[in-house]
Amino acid sequence: MIAGNYDIKSSYAKLNAKLSDIKLNEILGNKDMHNLSAKISWNGKAKGINTISGQGSIEFDELAFKDIKTYDLNLDFKIDRQVLLFKLTGIDSTLSCDIAGDFGWEQKANHGQLAGNFSFYEGRSDLLPGNCSIKSELSASFSNRLGDLEAAINMHAISLVKDDHIANLDTLSLMLSRKDTIISSLLSSDFVIAEFNSPTSITEFTSALSKIEFEKILTLDATNYFNGSYIATLPAFNLNVAAQYDSIFTLFLPDSVFRFHHADLTIRKSNKEQSIHAELEIDSLNYLNAGCYGAKLALMVDQKTMHGDLTIDSLEINDEGTGLTKLQLDVLPEKITGSIFIADSSGAPLYQLGAEALKGKGSINFRTAGSDWIVNSNKWTISPAEFLKWEIGTNDFIADLNLQHEAMKINLNGRKSDSLKMNLQNINISKLASVKVLSNLPEGIVNADFIYSAKENKNLEFKFDVNQLKWKEVVADHVGANGF
Numbered sequence: 001m002i003a004g005n006y007d008i009k010s011s012y013a014k015l016n017a018k019l020s021d022i023k024l025n026e027i028l029g030n031k032d033m034h035n036l037s038a039k040i041s042w043n044g045k046a047k048g049i050n051t052i053s054g055q056g057s058i059e060f061d062e063l064a065f066k067d068i069k070t071y072d073l074n075l076d077f078k079i080d081r082q083v084l085l086f087k088l089t090g091i092d093s094t095l096s097c098d099i100a101g102d103f104g105w106e107q108k109a110n111h112g113q114l115a116g117n118f119s120f121y122e123g124r125s126d127l128l129p130g131n132c133s134i135k136s137e138l139s140a141s142f143s144n145r146l147g148d149l150e151a152a153i154n155m156h157a158i159s160l161v162k163d164d165h166i167a168n169l170d171t172l173s174l175m176l177s178r179k180d181t182i183i184s185s186l187l188s189s190d191f192v193i194a195e196f197n198s199p200t201s202i203t204e205f206t207s208a209l210s211k212i213e214f215e216k217i218l219t220l221d222a223t224n225y226f227n228g229s230y231i232a233t234l235p236a237f238n239l240n241v242a243a244q245y246d247s248i249f250t251l252f253l254p255d256s257v258f259r260f261h262h263a264d265l266t267i268r269k270s271n272k273e274q275s276i277h278a279e280l281e282i283d284s285l286n287y288l289n290a291g292c293y294g295a296k297l298a299l300m301v302d303q304k305t306m307h308g309d310l311t312i313d314s315l316e317i318n319d320e321g322t323g324l325t326k327l328q329l330d331v332l333p334e335k336i337t338g339s340i341f342i343a344d345s346s347g348a349p350l351y352q353l354g355a356e357a358l359k360g361k362g363s364i365n366f367r368t369a370g371s372d373w374i375v376n377s378n379k380w381t382i383s384p385a386e387f388l389k390w391e392i393g394t395n396d397f398i399a400d401l402n403l404q405h406e407a408m409k410i411n412l413n414g415r416k417s418d419s420l421k422m423n424l425q426n427i428n429i430s431k432l433a434s435v436k437v438l439s440n441l442p443e444g445i446v447n448a449d450f451i452y453s454a455k456e457n458k459n460l461e462f463k464f465d466v467n468q469l470k471w472k473e474v475v476a477d478h479v480g481a482n483g484f
Contacts, residue, residue, distance in 0.1 A: 002015070002016075002017040002018075010045070011045045011046060011047035011051075012044070012045055013042065013043075013044065013045070013046045013054075014042070014043050015040070015041065015042040015043075015056075016039075016040070016041050017039070017040040017041075018038075018039050018040075019036060019037060019038045019039075019040070020037050021035040021036075021037060022035060022036040022037070022038075023035055024036050032065055032066045033064075033065060034064035034065070034069075035062065035064065036060070036062065036063060037060070037061040037062040038058055038059060038060045038061060038063075039057075039058070039059040039061070040056070040057075040058050040059075041056050041057050042054060042055075042056035043055060043056065044056070044079065049105075050082060052079050053079055053080045053081070054078070054079060055076075055077065055078040055079070056076075056077055057074065057075065057076045057077070058074070058075040059072075059073075059074050059075075060072075060073040060074070060075075068094060069094060070090065070092045070094040070095040071092045071094075072090060072091055072092050073088070073089075073090040073092065073095065074088070074089050074090070075087070075088050076089075082104055082105050082106060083102055083103070083104040084102060084103040084104070085100075085101075085102050086100065086101055086102070086103070087099070087100045088100075088116075090118075093121060094120070094121055095118070095119075095120050095121075096118065096119045096120075097116065097117070097118035097119070098116050098117055098118075099114055099115070099116030099117075099118065099138065100114065100115065100116055101113050101114025101115065101116075101140075102114075108145065108146055109143075109144065109145040109146070110142075110143070110144045110145075111141075111142065111143045111144070111145075112141065112142055113139075113140065113141040113142075114138070114139065114140050114141075115138070115139040115140075116137075116138055116139075117135075117136065117137045117138060118135070118136065118138060119133065119134070119135040119136075120133060120134050120135075121133040131161075131162065131163055132160075132161065132162045133160070133161045134158070134159070134160050134161075135157075135158070135159045136155045136156065136157060136158040136159070136172075137155065137156040137157050138153075138154070138155055138156075139153075139154045139156075140152065140153045140154065147178075148178060148179045148180075149176065149177065149178040149179075150175075150176075150177050150179075151175070151176045151177075152173065152174065152175045152176070153173065153174045154171070154172075154173045155169075155171065155172040155173070156170070156171050157170070158170075158171075158172060160248065160251060162251040165250050165251050166247075167246070167247040167248040167250065167251055168247065169189055169190045169191075169246075169248065170190055171188070171189060171190065172188075172189040172190075173186075173187070173188050173189070174186070174187050178201065178202065181199060181200065181201060182197065182198070182199050182200075183196075183197065183198050183200065183201065183202055183205065184196065184197035184198075185197075190246050190248075191243060191244055191245070191246030191248055191249075192241065192242070192243045192244075193241070193242045193243075194239070194240070194241040194242075195238075195239070195240045195241075196237065196238070196239045196240075197237065197238055198235050198236060198237035198238070199235065199236055200235035200236075204235060205235055205237070208230075208233050208234050208235060209234070211230065211233065212230045212234075213230075217230075218306075218331065226304060226305060226306055226331045226332070226333060228301055228302055228303040228304060228305075228306070229303055231269070231274055231275065231276060231301065231302055231303050232274060232303060234269060234276075235269075235271075236269050236270050236271045237267075237268065237269055238266075238267075238268045238269075239265070239266065239267040239268070240264075240265070240266050241263075241264070241265040241266075242262075242263070242264050242265075243262070243263045243264075243265075244261065244262045244263075245259055245260050245261055245262075257287065257288060258286070258287050259285075259286045260282055260283075260284060260285040260286070261282075261283050261284045261285075262282070262283050263280070263281065263282045263283075263285075264279075264280070264281045265278075265279070265280050266278065266279045266280075273302075274302060274303065275300060275301060275302035276299075276300070276301045276302075277298075277299070277300050278297070278298070278299040278300075278301075279296070279297065279298050279299075280295075280296070280297040281295070281296050281297075282295045289317060289318050290315070290316070290317045291315070291316045291317075292312045292314070292315050292316075292325075293312070293313050293314045293315075293316070294311075294312060294313030294314065295310070295311070295312045295313075296310070296311050296312075297309070297310045298310075304332070304333050305330070305331060305332050305333070306329070306330070306331040307329075307330050307331075308327075308328070308329040308330075309326070309327070309328050310325075310326070310327040310328075311324065311325065311326050312324070312325040314345075315342070317438075320434065321345050322342055322343060322344055322345060322350060323342075323343035323344055323345050323346065323347050323350075324341075324342075324343045324347070325341065325342045325343070326339075326340075326341040327339070327340055327341075334358065334359045335356055335357065335358050335359070336356060336357040337354070337355075337356040337357075337369065338354065338355060338356070339352075339353065339354035339355075339369060340352070340353045340354070344377065348377065349374045349377070350374070350376065350377055351374060351375060351376070352373065352374040353373045353374070353375075354368065354369030354370060354373075355367065355368055355369060356369055360389075362391065362392055362393055363389055363390060363391050363392060364389070364390045364392065365386050365388075365389050365390075366386070366387060366388040366389070366390070367385045367386040367387060368382050368385050368387065371383070371385070373403070375405075375431075375432060376431055376432055376433055376434060378405050378431055379405065380403050380404065380405045381403070381404050381405070382401070382402070382403050383402050384400060384402075386400075387399065387400055387401040387402075387412075388400075388401065394417065396415060396416050396417045397415070397416040397420075398414075398415050398416075399412045399413055399414060399415075399420060400412075400413055401413070405431070407425070407426045408425065408426050408427050408428060408431065409423070409424070409425040409426070410422075410423075410424055410425075410427065411423040411425075414452075416452075416454065417454055418453075418454065418455060419451060419452060419453045419454065419455065420451070420452045421449070421450070421451050421452075422448075422449070422450040422451075423448070423449050424446055424447060424448040424449075424464075425447055426445060426446075426447065427445065427446040427447070427448075428444075428445055429441065429442060429443055429444055429445075429446065430443050440472070442469060442470065442471035443468070443469070443470040443471070444466045444467060444468050444469040444470065444471075444479075445466065445467045445468055446464065446465070446466050447464065447465045447467075448462070448463065448464030448465070449461075449462065449463050449464070450462045459484060460484060461482075461483075461484040462481075462482060462483060462484070463480075463481070463482035464480065464481060464482070465478065465479070465480040466478070466479045466480070
């Protein structure tokens with residue numbers, strides 16, 4: 001229902017409207033929005049945006065998003081001389097607020113500010129799992145003049161609750177600036193400080209990001225393994241993030257499951273280098289019964305290559321510690337190489353493996369970087385050096401892998417389109433990984449044969465025997481099985 005009058009000569013208007021069950025999901029095309037019921041009133045002049053003056057109100061009887069509903073939300077406003085004064089109040093159990101502010105506009109400038117407090121109880125909904133609520137003091141401001149933008153949002157005395165977990169933050173602030181074609185932002189709180197800047201506009205930067213086809217960056221069956229052509233179109237930028245552990249993380253995982261002390265992340269790109277560099281450092285990180293200390297990741301990406309290095313001073317799993325750990329990955333147009341090195345607490349190699357994938361004519365050849373691999377401090381001989389071939393056109397694999405340590409042997413031979421055979425001889429499971437590190441790993445000696453055939457109907461035949469089996473509370477002298 002809409003009622004009112006308008007005086008053409010004085011441009012004075014009086015309006016009263018009642019909206020009932022307006023289907024916002026159909027009007028806005030957003031299925032998460034639901035019906036709207038409200039009362040609207042206006043008294044004042046309404047000839048043009050620059051001369052409008054008067055006062056009005058909007059009383060929301062019901063407003064819903066997803067399965068969150070709020071009632072009795074009121075907006076009172078007054079407009080005079082291109083300035084809008086407003087006050088938003090709500091006393092509903094879902095949303096309670098008392099916020100006042102103003103918004104002004106001129107020919108080439110806009111500005112605004114607000115301040116107040118709010119509390120929001122989400123309840124058990126689809127927005128976040130569990131029962132969630134937040135309470136905070138709030139202030140915000142912005143100024144847009146001749147294309148230069150300054151904006152800030154500040155929250156103080158923040159209290160967050162999820163189920164029976166409570167987290168308190170002193171402050172959370174976000175500042176955004178655009179001046180002389182340079183954008184910069186700063187996010188700061190008790191647990192994180194993040195700074196970003198780039199000599200471009202927000203529109204240009206987001207447009208360049210949206211054009212990146214991440215699924216095409218690394219493709220084994222393309223002419224080149226790596227495609228970083230988007231690097232040239234991405235504007236220069238710099239991102240710095242420093243984070244430390246805070247009670248807010250317990251809202252997602254208890255500190256007995258996940259915890260870290262301090263982390264630093266830097267990602268940058270300069271137009272001169274035409275490459276992206278990223279560095280991540282974490283002094284300590286613990287997840288369940290595993291921990292790593294002194295972790296450093298370095299990554300460099302340009303238009304044709306990617307180089308990554310991860311070093312960890314020490315690892316600890318089930319109170320068993322290691323020494324230095326190194327992981328390396330290099331992606332070139334025609335070759336991918338990777339290696340893993342894990343030392344024990346004395347510095348001797350515990351695991352040392354390396355392999356590479358080389359492009360051939362219509363194929364990719366996988367080969368070892370050396371003649372030996374070290375697995376759980378034991379040296380395994382691998383032959384031949386080229387142990388796997390992938391024929392791209394037919395998606396067929398040819399395997400010729402032979403690994404041996406003393407009496408233990410692992411052999412994989414054959415062709416996927418015909419038959420593949422795997423043979424395990426005298427494999428002592430505890431020689432592959434420490435039972436102290438992997439507490440649920442069974443112990444025993446395995447002999448087995450697996451034959452996969454694709455000649456007619458796909459078929460798998462198997463036969464295996466396990467002697468001296470120990471797993472949790474299970475102990476057996478011999479376990480065997482066969483079938484197809």
